[in-house]
Amino acid sequence: MNRTRKKRQIKFPPPFRPLFRPARYKVYYGGRGGGKSWTVARALLIKGLEGKVRVLCAREFQTSIADSVHKLLSEQIEALGLTPYYEVQKTRIIGLNGTEFIFKGIRHNVQEIKSTEGVDYCWIEEAQSVSEESWGVLIPTIRQEGSEIWMTFNPQDDDDPTYRKFVLNPPPGAIVRKVSWRDNPHFPQVLRDEMEYLQRVDPDAYAHVWEGETRTISDAVILRGKVEVRPFETPPVERFYFGADWGFSQDPTVLIRCFVIDRTLYIDHEAYSIGCDIDKTPALFDRVPESRKWPIYADSARPETISYMRRAGFNISAAEKWSGSVEDGIAFLRSFECIVIHERCKHAAEEARLYKYKVDTRTGEVLPVIVDANNHVIDALRYAISKLVRNPRRPMSINSFSGEVMQ
Secondary structure, three states: OOOOOOOOOOOOOOHHHHOOOOOOOEEEEEEOOOOOHHHHHHHHHHHHHHOOOOEEEEEEOOOOOOHOOHHHHHHHHHHOOOOOOOOOOOEEEEOOOOOOOEEEOOHHHHHHHOOOOEEEEEEEEOHHHHHHHEEEEEEEEOOOOOOOOEEEEEEOOOOOOOHHHHHHHHOOEEEEEOOOOOHHOOOEEEEHHHHHHHHHOHHHHHHHHOOOOOOOOOOOOOOOEEEEEEEOOOOOOOOOEEEEOOOOOOOOEEEEEEEEEOEEEEEEEEEEEEEEOOHHHHHHHOOOOOOOOOOOOOOOHHHHHHHHHOOOOOEEEEOOOOOOOHHHHHHHHOOOOOOEEOOHHHHHHHHHOOOOOEEEOOOEEEEEOOOOOOHHHHHHHHHHHHHHHHHOOOOHHHHHHHOOOOO
């Protein structure tokens, strides 16, 4: 008796159906929760089943495979029941028919990107961070006949190279779609609650985060005029400051590293994970260089997590809090001439632009009340420098902090 394999139908929401039409550029941008990344991942996995193709999954910055969409693709292979057709390796994903998914960063791998041959599909995730120079390297590299460049991103500023190049002035024939949470048939209730809360307390931030509007920098932004986001090399410094904020059901666990030179605060590394179990937290913290060497000051609301991390080998203790400590911390941050955030610290950069005071919707006045949103990295940053806030005249040296440097 002949048996035919029953094919599973995978439905795509209407905005994503053009993914299966030929076009050199396919641009999917919009707010959080629209399902852009996992839908594109599914489409590429299907393309990989239809025939042997080579897929380059790229980001502006990728220091390890953990920074790539490797995990996302692996999860979708499992969810779609495609494990018989794909082999998930440590740094590649290989189809039984010869399809290959490879993962590369652009900014620090220019020559490697230039030498990448035979790419049929290039998917740039978080494309909002891709610079004009990186586009100049990447586009000529994807030169296979009929090759396509796909991108997914949440817009930042309307003068960012990606937004300007592919949304405001798209190439002829490009497929450009703006998607939001309304286009996601699997939009979870936990995100809906978060979205509705932000819509109530901060309509401008809601429009940017959830509707995918480019942001406007209003007078209510707390760090307005203080922040630069750019690449830089970390110089030899006397010490690093580390701060941690703990996640709950839908909030991220964050570790931040920063240092001070003269009157400038630099943020050079972050670790950020939503829904991070306590046993996974040491590995998350290890993503930040020297996190086991220097003292870490953490949110005191989770003493059991602090104890666990101390047993795991981290020099960690609760950050001191006092009446008005949040306001004092913000005032201290604003006292710096500049706060420079490395481009790879995308969550720190986003919060610095969105962290704001409440605005009276009737009069437009900025109120002296901080919106309780977009503050997880900011809180970690406050904890990191909390000793300096408490006594700003104290010398910025190892001796100004309690706790020994771990060797």
